[in-house]
Amino acid sequence: MRAGRTEEAGSIAARIRNTITRSSSRWLRQINTRKNAKDAWAKVREVIKGKANRVGEQVEGLTAQTLNTHYATISTDNGYSAPRLKLTAHEDLRRITEYDVFWMLDTLRPTATGMDLIQAWFLRLGAAIFAAPLARLFHQSHTSGAVSYQWKTAVITPVPKIATPAQPSNFRPISITLVLSRLPERFVVRKFIYPALLRPHPSLDLSDQFAFRPSGSTTAAIIAMLHTVRSMMVDNDYVHVFSFDFSKAFDTVRHASLTSKLAQLELPDSIYN
Numbered sequence: 001m002r003a004g005r006t007e008e009a010g011s012i013a014a015r016i017r018n019t020i021t022r023s024s025s026r027w028l029r030q031i032n033t034r035k036n037a038k039d040a041w042a043k044v045r046e047v048i049k050g051k052a053n054r055v056g057e058q059v060e061g062l063t064a065q066t067l068n069t070h071y072a073t074i075s076t077d078n079g080y081s082a083p084r085l086k087l088t089a090h091e092d093l094r095r096i097t098e099y100d101v102f103w104m105l106d107t108l109r110p111t112a113t114g115m116d117l118i119q120a121w122f123l124r125l126g127a128a129i130f131a132a133p134l135a136r137l138f139h140q141s142h143t144s145g146a147v148s149y150q151w152k153t154a155v156i157t158p159v160p161k162i163a164t165p166a167q168p169s170n171f172r173p174i175s176i177t178l179v180l181s182r183l184p185e186r187f188v189v190r191k192f193i194y195p196a197l198l199r200p201h202p203s204l205d206l207s208d209q210f211a212f213r214p215s216g217s218t219t220a221a222i223i224a225m226l227h228t229v230r231s232m233m234v235d236n237d238y239v240h241v242f243s244f245d246f247s248k249a250f251d252t253v254r255h256a257s258l259t260s261k262l263a264q265l266e267l268p269d270s271i272y273n
Contacts, residue, residue, distance in 0.1 A: 098272035145273030
């Protein structure tokens with residue numbers, strides 16, 4: 001992955017994922033899921049270490065307004081400064097074609113719906129009809145550097161981070177946008193951002209970044225850390241590892257700071273904007 005050999009890294013990542021899946025499935029081999037679903041789900045909860053599905057379970061004293069106020073507080077920057085637009089003389093924008101949209105619709109997997117309640121299976125069945133008008137909409141969004149308000153509106157589902165949540169901070173806000181808004185987003189990531197990350201600006205060091213890049217994952221990060229420690233153990237009796245966890249890291253990233261780095265990538269102006 002660090003050398004830019006993403007196909008090989010992706011192949012290895014798939015093998016690792018399959019190995020983890022086989023290991024987890026051993027827990028369920030002795031359980032008849034059809035006749036004894038209760039025991040099957042008990043085993044599943046053991047695998048995911050007790051982070052049971054308590055979504056929707058009522059917590060005393062906790063209301064939708066309480067959660068809404070909490071999320072608004074931690075996600076509001078009182079000193080917010082809008083990122084500057086990128087305006088250069090070079091604009092190399094690949095058009096999103098009708099075939100691109102058809103392929104994305106035709107390969108849609110079952111997924112949660114946004115506020116429009118349009119199901120993925122409906123979009124998949126009508127791919128041949130929807131592809132052309134959606135391609136024009138997506139391309140217009142890309143060339144104008146703007147995303148419609150409806151596509152940015154999300155349904156927020158609070159998911160417990162611990163087994164027994166008792167306060168708003170114990171819930172992780174999962175934003176579910178429209179299926180249609182995720183399609184152009186996926187296209188931008190795959191066709192523009194991922195290739196740009198493979199050719200970063202000299203001032204950007206992405207060698208040890210595993211998130212938001214091709215074949216990167218938490219599994220890859222753990223493997224890299226274990227490899228480093230084991231390599232150091234060859235010549236050392238022990239190794240000190242210092243680990244840090246930034247609370248609310250994604251909620252408190254300043255847009256201007258992030259976009260100043262993104263602006264250095266080889267992205268078309270309209271895509272960046």
